[in-house]
Amino acid sequence: MAHEEVVTLDDIWVHYNSTPILEGISLSIEQNDFLGIIGPNGGGKTTLLKVILGLITPSHGRVLVLGKTPQSSRGSIGYVPQHNLFDRNFPISVWDVALMGRYSRAGLFRRYSSDDRTAALNALQAVGMLDHKNHQMGKLSGGEQQRVLIARALVSEPKLLLLDEPTASVDSTMQTEFYELLDRLKHRMAIVLVSHDISAVSVYVDKIACLNRQLFHHGSPEIEAEVLEATYKCPVQMIAHGTVPHRVLKEH
Amino acid sequence: MIDALQYEFMRNALYAGMLASVACGIIGVYVVVNRIVFISGGIAHASFGGIGLGYLAGFSPVLGAMVFTLASALGMGLITKKTKLPEDTAIGILWAMGMALGIIFIGLAPGYAPDLFSYLFGNILTVPFSDLILMIILDFIIAAIVIALYKEFLALSFDEEFGTVVGIPVERLYLILLCMIALTVVVLIRVVGIILVIALLTIPATMARQFTHDLRKMMLLAILFGAFFTFGGLWLSYEFDLASGATIILFSGTVLLLTLGLSRLRGNRHKRWDIASSEAE
Numbered sequence: 379m380a381h382e383e384v385v386t387l388d389d390i391w392v393h394y395n396s397t398p399i400l401e402g403i404s405l406s407i408e409q410n411d412f413l414g415i416i417g418p419n420g421g422g423k424t425t426l427l428k429v430i431l432g433l434i435t436p437s438h439g440r441v442l443v444l445g446k447t448p449q450s451s452r453g454s455i456g457y458v459p460q461h462n463l464f465d466r467n468f469p470i471s472v473w474d475v476a477l478m479g480r481y482s483r484a485g486l487f488r489r490y491s492s493d494d495r496t497a498a499l500n501a502l503q504a505v506g507m508l509d510h511k512n513h514q515m516g517k518l519s520g521g522e523q524q525r526v527l528i529a530r531a532l533v534s535e536p537k538l539l540l541l542d543e544p545t546a547s548v549d550s551t552m553q554t555e556f557y558e559l560l561d562r563l564k565h566r567m568a569i570v571l572v573s574h575d576i577s578a579v580s581v582y583v584d585k586i587a588c589l590n591r592q593l594f595h596h597g598s599p600e601i602e603a604e605v606l607e608a609t610y611k612c613p614v615q616m617i618a619h620g621t622v623p624h625r626v627l628k629e630h
Numbered sequence: 631m632i633d634a635l636q637y638e639f640m641r642n643a644l645y646a647g648m649l650a651s652v653a654c655g656i657i658g659v660y661v662v663v664n665r666i667v668f669i670s671g672g673i674a675h676a677s678f679g680g681i682g683l684g685y686l687a688g689f690s691p692v693l694g695a696m697v698f699t700l701a702s703a704l705g706m707g708l709i710t711k712k713t714k715l716p717e718d719t720a721i722g723i724l725w726a727m728g729m730a731l732g733i734i735f736i737g738l739a740p741g742y743a744p745d746l747f748s749y750l751f752g753n754i755l756t757v758p759f760s761d762l763i764l765m766i767i768l769d770f771i772i773a774a775i776v777i778a779l780y781k782e783f784l785a786l787s788f789d790e791e792f793g794t795v796v797g798i799p800v801e802r803l804y805l806i807l808l809c810m811i812a813l814t815v816v817v818l819i820r821v822v823g824i825i826l827v828i829a830l831l832t833i834p835a836t837m838a839r840q841f842t843h844d845l846r847k848m849m850l851l852a853i854l855f856g857a858f859f860t861f862g863g864l865w866l867s868y869e870f871d872l873a874s875g876a877t878i879i880l881f882s883g884t885v886l887l888l889t890l891g892l893s894r895l896r897g898n899r900h901k902r903w904d905i906a907s908s909e910a911e
Contacts, residue, residue: 465788470788478793
């Protein structure tokens with residue numbers, strides 16, 4: 379299969395009240411890439427995701443998603459936002475959350491079709507949350523909510539999956555399960571995962587990008603200590619990879 | 631109470647209570663779950679300008695209120711979405727300006743403004759037949775929009791950003807939601823008045839929220855609670871000769887506080903109850 383470019387970012391600048399958040403980011407994400415974006419809090423990771431989603435328009439630079447503008451490619455993007463952003467008291471069931479991901483197929487005024495329902499069932503099955511489909515979203519644990527949000531992103535059968543700090547509220551045993559789920563998915567779509575947790579990410583992803591306003595590294599997950607220090611603006615312990623199995627030598 | 635039903639004004643009052651419950655049950659749920667109580671209060675109070683204009687220009691104050699609520703709903707929505715003015719600031723400004731306009735208009739209008747008090751605090755016993763017709767039409771419009779756009783409003787309320795990503799026109803729908811709040815305010819003005827509207831938008835929906843986590847069921851329950859509150863309040867005001875609007879509000883507020891208190895007691899015993907437990911998280 380030819381390596382199709384899923385995302386092309388060309389010299390992206392984003393300013394917030396004339397303070398630069400992203401400075402000249404150029405990045406290309408190909409089909410079946412599993413890219414981890416790491417960097418300190420406030421380094422522009424979420425902003426970069428929102429540029430790819432077309433939620434933020436850069437002050438300079440070009441964004442292409444599947445060869446089109448982000449807005450016209452949204453139907454092919456699955457998005458998993460930081461899960462602590464919604465109201466935990468909100469009266470909504472797991473099932474309704476999952477169906478929401480099919481909106482781009484259903485469209486204004488139309489009811490969700492039986493295809494949409496089947497897709498929601500399959501997605502909930504894939505993340506192991508089918509038994510909880512009638513539960514209230516807010517009653518689930520952090521890890522369970524995260525899996526529902528992933529199901530919601532998967533129901534539209536996206537070509538690109540964007541995850542923002544997906545493991546922030548997931549305990550470590552769940553994290554392994556979570557990365558194994560992504561590992562199965564990466565053959566079907568390009569995955570971009572944003573995290574400040576360097577060690578966990580670097581074990582599973584195929585490519586890594588270090589972001590702190592500028593892009594400090596992009597490529598293989600073996601990162602030099604100097605690059606990390608430049609990204610985090612402070613000394614960072616070394617991360618290294620063996621061949622299979624991947625191993626983190628030092629705890630961060 | 632039953633013998634009171636032989637009077638036309640009493641039957642009209644019951645119809646008005648029922649029609650008001652439909653609008654405030656459906657829209658109140660959105661107001662509560664979206665936490666837009668303050669903007670609803672602003673829309674309600676700004677309608678006073680329209681009531682004053684009605685007196686001055688000699689047309690129905692309720693129609694004037696409808697124009698003003700719709701204009702202030704769109705105004706607040708656009709200002710908060712398109713400018714950098716903080717939302718609560720924008721609401722506060724339009725809230726006060728609407729009321730100020732009303733006072734100026736009424737001052738300019740010749741003579742005394744009859745039943746001005748009933749627009750401010752409601753008088754369910756004086757609802758004329760023509761207003762019942764208007765309430766039916768507005769209820770119908772609100773119900774039709776919510777049925778047609780149910781999944782859009784659900785997505786928008788739960789996660790606006792995700793809604794944008796999957797292609798929902800969230801800004802336009804938010805403005806439509808604010809306009810429906812405006813229409814609901816118009817429906818409720820005759821029953822509880824512009825100052826007390828906010829209670830009927832919040833109390834039935836908050837009651838309903840204790841019993842279900844399904845938005846549709848919450849709306850149906852809120853309509854039933856709304857009807858219970860308006861009928862109960864109306865009966866109490868009739869029995870004890872009290873102001874109807876205020877009695878309805880105090881009755882519903884008391885019932886809500888009692889149920890919240892009871893559920894907290896029960897929750898302490900069983901360690902499981904919606905509001906108490908999820909707030910603690």
